[in-house]
Amino acid sequence: MLQTQDNSFLIDCGEGTQLQLSKYKIKTGKISHIFISHLHGDHYFGLIGLLSSMSLLNRNTDLHLYGPPKLLDIINLQLDVADVNLSYTLHFHKLEEEGEIANTGKITISSFKVAHRIDCWGFLFREIKQSRSVLSEKAKSFEIPAAYFSELQKGKDYTTKKGTIISNEDVTQPAKKGRSFAYCADTLFLEHLSATVKEVDLLYHETTYLKDQEEKAASRYHSTTVQAATIAKMAKAGRLIIGHFSSKYDNVEPFLEEAKAVFENTVLAEEGTCYFL
């Protein structure tokens, strides 16, 4: 879940997701958008249950769903055999091309291709850069009328009646930098992803295997610890979250050690943990 002040974005939805949401007291009613990276079961088998439960709870707000085209066929078939009409409007958006797929007014979401055994997508969330904020006391001291403040927010200077130019920088302060998060789904090591997620504040990259399993990782279209950390380092990411550890490992601490050796600011994706930005 990616949660902002206004939205809850669910990214992938394995079996039992609705139980996990309930366990962590996340209200499904707040989820406005769901993004499904690819159609392997561990990434979407919980979706039909979640969509059905939302309907049983009489949700009436629209839901936006993004995924590979065939996801809609699967959902429609399952609703059809159950003779169910959802209580809310489900807007399905096919993932077919890279680029912006959503814009909430405060956040833009882009999809980018990664390389997995089947068609698979990553997602980049960016807060839209806010406008400059007016230092109203200062602006008033220059006798700038409030009606002009919206122009100041855009970065414009002010010219007084006497022709004096008041520099914008004297009466505003810069917009806060928009925060960003990238989710790289399941993927082979792709060096060029570091450009796609350049300077992202928080990067999720899978690390199914430890570094000594590089060949196996490649053969299964997955990545190792060192590969994930290399993407974070090349991208100059703020922080790296690693996850999707192969179930053959009982202890995941070596994942953290290996990744940190390449990119210090790494954390493990742990169930029930919140990471703040």
Next chain:
Amino acid sequence: MLQTQDNSFLIDCGEGTQLQLSKYKIKTGKISHIFISHLHGDHYFGLIGLLSSMSLLNRNTDLHLYGPPKLLDIINLQLDVADVNLSYTLHFHKLEEEGEIANTGKITISSFKVAHRIDCWGFLFREIKQSRSVLSEKAKSFEIPAAYFSELQKGKDYTTKKGTIISNEDVTQPAKKGRSFAYCADTLFLEHLSATVKEVDLLYHETTYLKDQEEKAASRYHSTTVQAATIAKMAKAGRLIIGHFSSKYDNVEPFLEEAKAVFENTVLAEEGTCYFL
């Protein structure tokens, strides 16, 4: 799960079933047959995950799956988009007519129609009546040759060389009665079901609502406590298990009280509980 000495039968498979099996230490490898009563999500959304996990665990024994015809379309579509071939052979048996659908040599399984909002099936499991068992000391005392014992098991008398007839009942004892279990899925109250499940040892019947909600139950194709217990009483069942309680009830004790008032030998279906026969 219905477990016998030789088989594990899984009856319906809601979301998270594989997690529950793991929690109760039931090995999925032992499941030989899966029966899906109908295509409402709470009865089958966990199936595709279970089938997939069995394959990831490299199962190589055949699996028999019984369900409404469209279940196969759903499974095939989901395997197809994931580009997955199962590691084992899945035999799909469409539920289309009432009658015997499986015979393991020790158990017969029959399907019967119930009445729900969509096509829905109940299942009746019966141990095949074993042959009579020979009282070997007694048989020897009559000098019956061991080669004839298989005839005795079938109930035949024995004629000695001198022409004396030894009555089968003198040298054998009756077969133990085969045990039986019926699962009535989700259904309206159907009086005629009591004939279908006549004298069953253990009967599962749904009780979504308490008795004061008879109209609501009917409108939603479900049953009440009194209705379930009435079926058990009319069928002269050995024991009744009630379940599928509506989530609007916090306390299920009244279900037990109401059912027991009609059919004393009733128990609640409780998560993780084993009922022996």
